[in-house]
Amino acid sequence: MDGAALRLTADTPQEELLKFGRTVIQQEATALTAIAERLDARFCQVLDLIGECRGDVIVTGMGKAGLIGQKIAATFASTGTPSHFLHPAEAIHGDLGRVDAHDVVLAFSQSGETDEIVRLIPSLKALGAQIVAVTANETNTLARSSKFVLPLGPIVEAGENRLAPSTSTAAMLAIGDAIALTCSWRRGFRPEDFAKYHPGGSLGRRLALVDEVMRPLAECRIAKCDQPVRDVFVRACRPGRRTGAIMLVDEQGKLAGLFTDSDLARIFESGKTELLDHPISSVMTTSPKTVTTGVRVQEALAAIAKLKISELPVINDDGQPIGMMDITDLVELAPTASSEEPAAEEPDSPWTVPFPNQNGSST
Template structure:
């Protein structure tokens, strides 16, 4: 019996547990669908406010809403909107000093009447710092103090008794994600920008710039298209690093072709040694597949796997070569999921 098969066999005693779990997830999913249908111009007003903010988006909330606020602040920061979390209890004990006149405060509170949150409102009003809030309705103390309110509506929490925050915090998280990602698109936030903020871990490796992994300088094999194959391969190589492809240049120093060790082996295997004394342009691969210097590692892996390549020239906008990607260099850098794709290209 496989592990997958074993995982599908459910003891009778667990049936009720799974049924309840599915009801909870479906309850929250329904709430999110309704929330999506009810989003209106107030969401766009929040996007406009944050987009125009020249300072930081300071996110605050208490309890479970505060934990969701921390995640929203992190998502905003990682997608190009300067943001940090401010604990409301710490705020009234001196941390309000972190606020600046050009900041904006995003407050999460389902009831809109939470004591720790409401205590901040007079101070924020005195400082003339605009407030955006995620709260149940537009009638609470928090809503009345906010410049923009994104209402959640009267949601019932999930579970038998509907007590712990669940549906409401899920809704807050979804709206926060929507805000962050809409803002990222509005700012033209690119995968390259994202890579700057995520240099570590599996995600960071996928977003590693090509310029960080390509071979350059003395590690490259470069020849002119008028040179013979024998002359090109008779040149001394840098013993430190072996590159299995020669980038061929035209009279304007632009990449015109690629010649690999495999191409040389085919000439010898077919007993066409006379081609060794012919210009390399006659036997090179013309117009080879290339990649731009601003690409990221995941793009490289996809291209290597799709086209079954082992080497990939990196060229600038003018078509001049600036480096070479060799599959042997990048396999160790990649997450396992990408290694499988790259290995398939070899």
């Protein structure tokens, strides 16, 4: 990017601004591709070290590298590897008490000569912690003091002046993510494990089990399928906000049918009010769609969206109802039209990257 040829001002045309922004991204992407190809056996040695670690992965870095380190520590923690961030300046003022000989320290520093990091090294080694360096090369102070080094290689920062940490921090982020996510994949970390660390928000609820989110049986309307419609609506009332359907069971307590408020409305609209005194089995939906206990909420939501229904009974292995998934409780989690049936990716798309499964083949 030639600063003289591409000088930006407040009056720079939009096409030039777009060209500059795209060039920044392309420069970083080129560097990441080179780093991916440069990974070697040392990466696997780092994975082994973390896999055998009986303590935590302590991530450290100063300035922009420290901000990347905080994100990587969070990624480790959220994907099943105990981890926290250690600020190098605070470490020598008492925070070293967080580190012991069972820990692995992942240190980020482009130069490997950052004063706060260099001053921290002797203390980490005295505590017996193993150090892994993510740094420019293998000849700087940090690299020489580390058990393993993952070199970034030649890095040219993006932008006009090539001074602000940009390409280097993108590279650190990529390597940190690669370590954390490969550790997670190697360990067999599952969506249900991920849910344990993300219980809040819509993500946590989508990954939760239906048993945790459904309305329990005590809050649902339930009746025998041989009762008259009129009696069912009198006797199956519940305090509070009710579900839009009544679950109907047979003599063995198994779910036999479903009768919704819309079904009741249709009886009145048809003028056949005599049906109110008929057994509800004559007007109920038989063999209703259900979900079994232990299924994740996102699977239940997909079924609700595909079938275009508002209530989904939850049953146990014996076919007995144990609760109800009601769309009014889950509306903020319902899949959007675009997420129900994702468009197929183009075979030659540069974004279609096959990931290996547990037996090593690609998926």
